[in-house]
Amino acid sequence: DPVLRDLLFFRGLLRRAACLRGCGPAAPSRYRLGEELDREFLKRSPYNSLQGGSYHSHWLSKLMRCHLGAGCPSPSHGDHWDFELLPSFLCIPLQSEFRLGVRFYTEEQPSAAILHLEKALQEYFVADTECRALCEGPYDYEGYNYLEYNADLFQAITDHYMQVLSCKQGCVTELALQPGREKPLEDFLPSHFNYLQFAYYNNGNYEKAIECAKTYLLFFPNDEVMNQNLAYYTAVLGENLAGPIQPREEIQRYHQRSLMEKELLFFSYDVFGIPFVDPDTWTPKEVIPKRLREKQKVERETAARISEEIGNLMKEIETLVEEKAKESADMSKFIREGGPLVYKGASVTMNSKTLNGSQRVVVDGVLSAEECQELQRLTNAAASAGDGYRGKTSPHTPSETFYGVTVLKALKVSQEGKVPLQSAYLYYNVTEKLRHMMESYFRLEVPLHFSYSHLVCRTAIEEKQEGRSDNSHEVHVDNCILNAEALVCVKEPPAYTFRDYSAILYLNGDFEGGAFYFTELDAKTETAEVQPQCGRAVGFSSGSENPHGVKAVTKGQRCAIALWFTLDPRHSER
Numbered sequence: 001d002p003v004l005r006d007l008l009f010f011r012g013l014l015r016r017a018a019c020l021r022g023c024g025p026a027a028p029s030r031y032r033l034g035e036e037l038d039r040e041f042l043k044r045s046p047y048n049s050l051q052g053g054s055y056h057s058h059w060l061s062k063l064m065r066c067h068l069g070a071g072c073p074s075p076s077h078g079d080h081w082d083f084e085l086l087p088s089f090l091c092i093p094l095q096s097e098f099r100l101g102v103r104f105y106t107e108e109q110p111s112a113a114i115l116h117l118e119k120a121l122q123e124y125f126v127a128d129t130e131c132r133a134l135c136e137g138p139y140d141y142e143g144y145n146y147l148e149y150n151a152d153l154f155q156a157i158t159d160h161y162m163q164v165l166s167c168k169q170g171c172v173t174e175l176a177l178q179p180g181r182e183k184p185l186e187d188f189l190p191s192h193f194n195y196l197q198f199a200y201y202n203n204g205n206y207e208k209a210i211e212c213a214k215t216y217l218l219f220f221p222n223d224e225v226m227n228q229n230l231a232y233y234t235a236v237l238g239e240n241l242a243g244p245i246q247p248r249e250e251i252q253r254y255h256q257r258s259l260m261e262k263e264l265l266f267f268s269y270d271v272f273g274i275p276f277v278d279p280d281t282w283t284p285k286e287v288i289p290k291r292l293r294e295k296q297k298v299e300r301e302t303a304a305r306i307s308e309e310i311g312n313l314m315k316e317i318e319t320l321v322e323e324k325a326k327e328s329a330d331m332s333k334f335i336r337e338g339g340p341l342v343y344k345g346a347s348v349t350m351n352s353k354t355l356n357g358s359q360r361v362v363v364d365g366v367l368s369a370e371e372c373q374e375l376q377r378l379t380n381a382a383a384s385a386g387d388g389y390r391g392k393t394s395p396h397t398p399s400e401t402f403y404g405v406t407v408l409k410a411l412k413v414s415q416e417g418k419v420p421l422q423s424a425y426l427y428y429n430v431t432e433k434l435r436h437m438m439e440s441y442f443r444l445e446v447p448l449h450f451s452y453s454h455l456v457c458r459t460a461i462e463e464k465q466e467g468r469s470d471n472s473h474e475v476h477v478d479n480c481i482l483n484a485e486a487l488v489c490v491k492e493p494p495a496y497t498f499r500d501y502s503a504i505l506y507l508n509g510d511f512e513g514g515a516f517y518f519t520e521l522d523a524k525t526e527t528a529e530v531q532p533q534c535g536r537a538v539g540f541s542s543g544s545e546n547p548h549g550v551k552a553v554t555k556g557q558r559c560a561i562a563l564w565f566t567l568d569p570r571h572s573e574r
Contacts, residue, residue: 094127211245479498
């Protein structure tokens with residue numbers, strides 16, 4: 001009989017209300033906090049006031065206590081502060097035990113981790129019970145005036161009960177909040193069992209490891225890693241012993257109760273339009289009514305589409321801003337560069353504007369014809385095959401051989417009498433000359449340091465020139481890894497990320513091919529070309545703004561001094 005069923009239900013309800021009313025006047029319930037005061041304590045405002053007052057009263061221990069009211073004290077600080085003085089309400093025991101358990105877990109101390117994580121679970125359900133009890137207060141009319149609220153018996157019961165259930169579900173978030181952090185820990189309760197199953201395994205307790213793994217799988221039954229762990233523990237312990245082990249009863253009851261509450265809340269959302277935001281990630285989709293799932297799917301798709309449109313619009317705006325910023329930056333670079341070359345006889349023949357880029361320059365007259373010839377003779381006498389390329393004689397192309405010599409090696413060879421000392425000094429002095437030119441022309445506020453100096457000649461191998469389509473040196477960037485397809489340059493090792501400026505000083509032009517050229521980031525679109533000749537230097541910044549390469553040397557020998565500079569003295573070669 002429905003009427004009799006209703007009477008029995010309300011009889012139980014009335015008796016419970018009478019019981020609660022009897023508890024009302026008792027000491028614990030005498031003083032009821034308002035919502036505004038609750039919010040102030042959640043923000044920990046009283047502790048800020050106490051901190052200030054303690055400071056002015058010179059109560060150091062009280063000051064320390066209130067200062068730490070914003071967060072749980074760390075056990076590692078125990079040598080400095082007496083944490084026995086701390087009021088217990090400043091730090092939730094649940095969070096304190098959990099943090100200790102995780103710390104011992106990461107330090108591979110499974111016994112200590114188990115002790116604190118199990119204690120955290122006990123504290124969790126104490127805190128959960130208290131939190132849920134606080135939800136059973138008066139009905140909060142929220143947005144509308146209680147005088148205008150007009151609901152029949154069952155609608156009023158529904159409104160109030162759904163508000164209570166929603167509050168109780170919110171305890172999941174409340175308990176997962178850590179002092180000092182804005183966002184709660186995700187999947188806080190299940191994470192206890194994730195830690196525990198592995199801690200018990202490391203402690204050799206397979207029964208408990210299986211129990212915790214099965215408990216975790218209540219929440220995430222399809223978790224691949226946990227299922228693999230469970231299978232392993234079962235195999236070690238044996239199916240006959242592992243099979244009867246069940247998830248923890250308390251968690252089974254919690255899980256079942258939570259699902260029933262969610263079903264009611266989602267039903268209320270679907271039928272009455274009372275909003276509910278699920279705090280858990282583990283809720284099965286079957287709990288949500290089909291119509292509501294479809295509605296949420298449409299809302300997500302609409303939100304995604306709007307988000308995509310906004311994203312595209314923002315990208316367009318960013319592109320416009322970047323283009324304007326690039327124009328401004330390029331202009332400032334043009335204005336900034338162009339300082340004096342310091343040395344007589346040297347002159348700028350091409351600058352960034354004529355080279356269609358930024359931080360680029362071509363200087364002629366750096367060396368005389370006699371100096372070029374002397375340095376070429378030095379190369380042929382002192383250079384060795386593959387020097388500077390880990391012994392590889394053809395490091396960039398099989399159609400050319402490379403011979404090189406560093407400044408240090410040239411000086412050593414000259415001291416041994418194999419080459420004239422003046423030739424080695426010329427090599428050294430001309431690199432210093434070019435360094436000063438680069439500093440001055442680009443108006444650098446800090447000095448350049450040599451990262452690497454290399455006099456290298458590349459010679460075309462006659463029998464390997466027919467049908468050749470490769471470069472002498474493919475397009476690259478000096479301080480980052482160029483991904484031409486993605487139009488990005490990643491500044492990370494093995495790239496020489498500390499290099500800031502580069503320069504090449506040519507010793508001759510009596511060969512075929514071998515032109516130096518700049519490109520866009522796609523490594524295909526050529527922006528400028530420089531033909532080598534005696535005494536000509538090309539200088540540029542080493543970043544992604546200056547991808548460059550060397551075209552194939554098809555006949556003869558091309559010699560040049562390659563220099564890389566850094567603004568960081570820690571990477572200086574000298």
